[in-house]
Amino acid sequence: MKSPRCCMSLNKDGHLKGIVATIGLLVIWEIVGRLDLVAGGALPGFSEILIRLWVDRADYPQHIMATLYGSGLGFVFGNLLGVGAGIIFAMSPVALRLWRGVNIAIFALPPIAIAPILTLTLSGMTPRVVLATLGVYFVTMTATVIGLSQADSRAIDVVRAYGGGNWAVMRLVQLRGAVPSILSGFRVAAPNAVLGAILAEFGGGGRWGLGAYLLGSLGRAEPDRLWGIGLLATLIAGLSYLVFALLSERFLGASRAVTMNTAIPDSQIGAQGPFARIALLAGACALPFGLWWLFIRLLSVPDMIAKTPLGVVNYLFYAPSSANAQGRLWQAVAETLPITFAGMAAGLAVAFVLAISTRLYPRILNALMPVALVTQTMPLVALTPLLVLLLGRGTSLTLWVTISVTFFPAFVTLAQGIALVPKGARDVPRAYGAxxxxxxxxxxIPASLPYLFAATRLTVPRALLGVMIAQWLATGRGLGNLLNQSRGYMDYGMIWTVAVLSVILSVVFYQLVVFAERWVLSRLGMQTAE
Structure with a gap:
């Protein structure tokens, strides 16, 4: 058994090697940039970026404060809503089933589609706060539900044996055990809040904010400024991630389970009759459309801008231009779906390999985490000129973007599940020479299967969103390009149609993952975390 002093020495050695690796990457970056070895100078030297940051230093304070304000409020509101909803859903499977459509719709709504709509219907900083909140809510809610549902059933039985009710079980067992999972959700949610605010600034106008500054800098042939803006956004998001990573590490040791728990809780849904299940399914399908209609009516948005569910149906099937709209839409779908499946599979594969590698070879994490954070937090619009020059405007670019936006949340979720496998259970096969x-x-791997499925559920909507972002910014194909063209032509009917279709596709894919999860985990005698 290693002494605490030895473990501290190993940790320091690992951190030192991670710092050395980062410095080495910066040196290589400087040499490559100074010699203009990448795309004729599209990647400036690191020192050139720092110099440009100093030259532009007077421009940044107000832009940074605007982005911090929008992302900070969105982070707070999104986490409050996410944790609160997660508690409700964990205590009431009926509520979870009823709100599933709304939850997936919130997560799957493409920010690039709704940013101009929010700008036209809301005022001031509200669109940025709303997009940041939406980017945070689903991740935190999912992490909360997973953590609460993985509580040890024997501890729950003890509380109930002493007369404790559902709230006592939640307070004494489930919430305490869910702290690591919730903090893991915060780690992913923090960069999401920054990215949501920047996307709103980029797509929704406004004078201040890093996204607005970035939009004004595009087309000036100044890659050093673009990289400077991107690095500042990365620094903000990376620091927010680091804070909750440290908190998660602090609480994880005290909350880690010491034994396996494979008991399956009683299914409150399964005990209901077929009529109740059908009614619940119908309510889950109808609720998102009801909230959609209510949002438009409460804000009194003009019919030309806001399309109700019936308005979208009329635009796509009954309007004089419906045949042309259908043709453009289905062509875009055919260009988007194949690359979405490929990107989702690749992102999950990368996340799975990295998560396993962090257990088998812990030092890999120290070397790869800086790169992972950059791919997660660097605004894609800042990287687009470089990526287009390096990879062209074809499939390779779209795959790169999709993997970059999918693998990181999946990796964090998988790594959390692997870390929570009890040491006692892992020691048994090792004692027999494994x-x-x-x-x-x-x-x-079998014990962390619930987290693998949770990672897949997170990846499904993000894969479609990643493909649409790449198509919107660079490739000129698919749903993303159709969305971009529709914004230019002020074709609000097509904007709403693309947004609705992307949500429907995400819900269908998500539900297929849920069905697969139920089947696999029930066969293995494990509990599901929906």
């Missing part, structure tokens, strides 16, 4: 990989295959 190798580290054999132990991983026999114990760790």
């Amino acid at each position: 190798s580290a990989w054999q132990e991983m295959r026999m114990v760790t």
Whole structure:
């Protein structure tokens, strides 16, 4: 058994190697940039970016404060809503089923589609706060539900044996055990809030904000300024991630389970009759459309801008131009779906390999985390000129963008699940001579399957969104390009149609993952976390 002093020494050695690796990457970056080895100078040297940041230093304070204000409020509101909704959903499976359509719709709404709509219907900083809140809510809610549902059933039985009710179980067992999972959700949600605010600034106008500054800097042939803006956004998002990563590390040790828990809780939904299940399904399908209609009516948005569900149906099927709209829409879908599946599979594969590698080879995490954070937090619009020059405007660019926006949340979720596998369970096969990989295959991977499915659920909507972002910014194909063209032509009917269709596709894919999760985990005698 290693002494605490030895473990501290190993941790310091790992951090030191991570710092050395980061410095090495910066040196390589400087050499490549100074010699203009990448796309004729599209990647400036690191020192050139720092110099440009100093030259432009007077421009940044108000832009940074505007982005921090929007993302900060969105982070707070999104997490409050996410944790509160997660508690309600964990205590009431009926509420979880009823609101599932709304939850997925919130997460799957493409910010690039709704930013101009929010700008026209809301005032001031509200569109940025709303988009940041939407980017945070689903991740935190999902992490909360997962953490609460994975509570040890034996501890719950003890509380109930002493007369405790549902709230006592929640307060004494579930919430305490869910702290690591909730903090893991905060880690992913923090960069999401920054990105949501920047996308709103980029797509929704406004004078101040890093996104607005970035929009005004595009087309000036100044890659050093674009990279400077991107690095500042990355720094803000990375620091927010680091805060909650440190908190998660602090609380994880005290909350880690010591034994396996494979009991399946009683299914309150399954005990209901077929009529109740059908009514619940109908309510889950109708609720998003009801809230959509209510939002438009409460804000009194003009009919030309805001389309109700019936308005979208009329635009797509009954208007004089419906045949042309259908043709453009289905052509865009055919260009988007294949690359979405490929990007989702690639993103999950990268996340799975990295999550396993962090257990087998912990030092890999120190070397790869800076790169992972950059790909997660660097605004894609800042990287677009470089990516287009490096990869062209085809499939490789779209795949890169899709993997970058999908693998990081999946990786964090998978790494959390692997870290929560009890040490006692892992020691059993090792005592019989199993190798580290054999132990991983026999114990760790099966025990973390709920987190694998949770990562897949997170990846499904993000994969579609990543493809649409790439198509919107660079490739000129698919749903993203159709959305961009519709904004230019002020074709609000098509904007709403693309947004609705992307949500429907995400819901369908999400539900297929849920069905697969139920089947696999029920066969293994494990509980699901919806």
